[in-house]
Amino acid sequence: MASSLPLKAFLLLVCLSVLLPQLSVSASTNTNLNHHQVHGLEIDKISNALSDKGYIAMSIILHHTLSSLLSSENTTAFTVFCPPDKAVFAPKYPQPPLTLIKYHIVPSILDRESLESSLSNESKIDTLVPGHPLVVTTTPHSHNVSINDVKVTDWDIYNDGRVIVHGVEDFFDPPSETLLYPWYDSNNNKGIETTVSSNSGSATSWVKDMVMEILFIMLAVVAFAGAVLSLGRFYRKNRQYSDYGHISTEV
Structure with missing residues (x-):
């Protein structure tokens, strides 16, 4: 049986082929930005440290997106939570949108001691997504x-x-914060009832943004896969016709 490594590499390339165009759009207003020196941060070292620990997908994603995500922030201190490769390739978030990546970045320092001792259960942790914090559980x-x-x-x-x-161990699930801790969510001033409208069935803008980004990514992946399949069929047909021509010449 063939190794799964080529398949994972292919999926990672698909992930980046979808993610990087989003980055180029979001970074269009920051064309003079040196992505290695945002806030004086060593983004290459961050990426290499993740790669050395086996977080290959997040290493590549952050190497190409972190400067854009942090460029508008006033603070120079950040904590980043990174899921493993298996979470990136899981069906739930096969190609994580930038909004989801921002949800895993905290504009403050959270060391191990703070998370183990200082922050109690249900403490709120603000993220780069305004009004949508993480919650200590x-x-x-x-x-x-x-x-x-x-x-x-x-x-x-x-x-x-x-x-x-x-x-x-996995991506933080944005709807869990919205549904379980609505009083922390800026879009839920009226509580959990505003998470889903009883009349229209529409979600909050936070969930809408996530859904739209994921739908865009799914469509892009389908288009990419279709292009690959079409090229494969074209190659096989050309090879078949060339074989027929060879046989005809021999006859």
Whole structure:
């Protein structure tokens, strides 16, 4: 049986082929930005540290998006939570939209001690998505810190005093914060009833944005796959015709 490595590499290329065009649009107003020196941060070192720990997909994604995501922020201190490759290639978020990546970046320093000792259960953690925080869900007496019910699995993958990168077991699920902690969500001033409208069935703008980005990505992936299949058929037909011509010449 063939190794799954080529398949994973192909999926990663598909992921980037969809993600990078979004980045080029979002970064069009920052054409003079040096992506290695945003806020003086060493983005190459952050990317390399993730790669060395096996977070290949997030290493590549952050290398190409982090400068754009942080360029408009006034703070110079950040904490980034990174899911593993298996989460990136899972059916739920096969190609994570930029809004979801921003939801995993906190504009402040959160070291291990802070998350284990200082922040109690249901503490709010602001993210780069305004009005949509993370929530600490570590249960009392638990030895595993969790955020949005996702465990932190790797501490200090990178830490230079201004940026800390931790590994988590999966993507943080945005709807869980909106549904379970509506009082923290800026779009839910009236509580959980505003999460889904009883008349129109529409979600909050936060969920709408996520749905629209994911739909765009799915359409792009389908188009990409269709192009690959079409090229494959064209190649096979040309080869078949060339074989027929060879036989006719011999006869």
